[in-house]
Amino acid sequence: MYVYDEHDRQMAAERVAQFRDQTDRALSGELAEEEFLPLRLQNGLYIQRHAPMLRICIPYGMLRSAQLRRLAKVTRDYDKGYAHFTTRQNVQLNWPALENVPDILADLAEVEMHANQTSGNCIRNTTTDQFAGVQADEIADPRPYCELIRQWSTFHPEFAFLPRKFKVAVNASEHTDRAAIQVHDIGLQMVRNEAGELGFRVHVGGGLGRTPMVGPVIRDFLPEFDLLTYMEAVLRVYNRYGRRDNKFKARIKILVKALTPEGFAEKVEAEWEHIKDSPTRLTHEAVEHIRGFFTEPDYQSLDNATDLLAKQRFENREFDQWLSHNVDIHKKPGYAIASLTLKKTGIPPGDVTADQMETIADLADQYSFGEVRVTHQQNVVLADVRQDQLFDLWQAITPLGFATANLHTLNDIICCPGGDYCNLANAKSIPVAEAIQRRFDDMDYLYDLGDIDLNISGCMNACGHHHVGNIGVLGVDKKGDEFYQISLGGSSHHDAEIGKILGPSFAREQVPDVVSNIVDVYVEQRTAEENFLDTYRRIGIKPFKERVYA
């Protein structure tokens, strides 16, 4: 993992001092509310329905156990003893007091954490695959590039007041996309060209929200060292020409659409021509320097524990299920990737208490070289677990509720905080997730259904990524009442697609029935090899519509 040097530490300390001064001026009235607004947003602080909310950055989802312990302490010292993992690999505190925020940031800076640019109209935290560096099929480890982007974008003087927020994601796997790059403002897919050189395929202008779009490719191959100059060109074109007259038309996707992807690409290339050979062009040494922080941990040379695991699976059916659903293959023989579920029926998805954070930190120390990753599906990953210790780990986490073997099933719901916490919401989202989880509580049935992404957002802002759920649920306001619109066929993976709206919306109590009906149609129509999305793509939306509105 990246470790700060004296430059990083100095800038982090200066940032805290700056925000302390700004907070003082805001509290004394010297800084008007609208002047303080973008400053506090760029320090992660926004005012929510109940209180200020602080969004803390977890760069590309990686945490050391010491950082997790500090987070736990901060939630106890300044908040109600729990936090919420978001769908963008960040963590939120829901009740910090404004005047305490500089102290919180100072406490976090001590463990190399911050809340920079986690909100506001600037370049946000770069996200990536939670299995980065440990999966066999990746082109290269994406994390060094994420860190280079983090450094380049941190306090970028030209791009602190963009038309709107700007999100970047990087994916390195050839076959999967766990980072949903095609629904980001810039999505970078690592590729190799015919000569075997490393680079990126560049998608621009994807996004959810009011005008959901899959980001078109504007460059098939961008050589790796050109990453930052090219991004600077994209951002400059956006900063200059993105719309500023209407908040809902200000994202880069609207500009890309207005200019057409080809027209936009031309403008970027013309801008890039001027700066591609500037000192911002990456060097071999710079990339190697950062890559040096993402070396492999001290793996032992082991064989796969195939026989042992087979025996344990045979003896214990629940362990068998957990292994099938929550454990993934590691690139190193003898190791495995274990996902801990933070989603239990009745608990808001992504919520974690201070005690749980400390427990996870202990588990990370004991089983996974002291590192933890958070996922955009709001779960937590121990990426380097020895196969012969999986059973121990499973036993340790089962009583804690982290071993619910529901990953990727219909019950592994992505859900935004919704009307219970968020003042932009049209409707509550958490009780809907809960009602669906209660309806589908038979694990065997869930396994039989296979992978289904069900995503819920409480409003058009789409923090719950409903557009790219195979089944999407969106809270809408109908004359003051909370209703829910259902969409089908979305995907955030390599085959990214925006879901289609099924029809008129439903009252909250109806949603579990609607989901049941949809699932029934799939079960009746599927062939042996098909998952939900395959069946939907083959038969289209009509049979689902007919059943649901019968």
Added chain:
Amino acid sequence: MPDVINTHGEIRQDQWQVIERPVEGEVLTLPDDQPVLIPADLWLAGDYAGNDRIGAWFDSHEEPEILAGRVNELPVIAVNFPKFVDGRGYSIARILRERLGYRGELRAIGDVLLDQLHYMKRCGFDAFTLRADKDSGKALQCLNVFSNSYQAATDNDLPLFRRRAS
């Protein structure tokens, strides 16, 4: 006269007056007792080169490229921030400096607040007229709030990764 602050936080006063774009059909009228900043396209269209009492200004939606090849005929160029959250002026400044090679004074005008000064300085501004209600005495601290930076900009063309490597 508003205070003008330089990159060292020093405060002076000067006479440069910003002349608004005349409404359709009106002609530009200039006071003759005072140096003026006029809309950049009007400067270009007029015959002002060599007059060191006439500078130009850009609004945030305008294109600095129109001055390509001529920037250094101007004693002062100003860039207007209609609202402090309008970030286009930062790009305009960098293009004037880094692409068009402008060496004269580059002045930030309009909704210029303390907490943006550091970013403006990094993008090549070297003169600032704060909005009237802001305290010029705090400018120095805000200009120097960071002693280092990750990325290259006008003030330092070496990004930290190149300085680290050497």
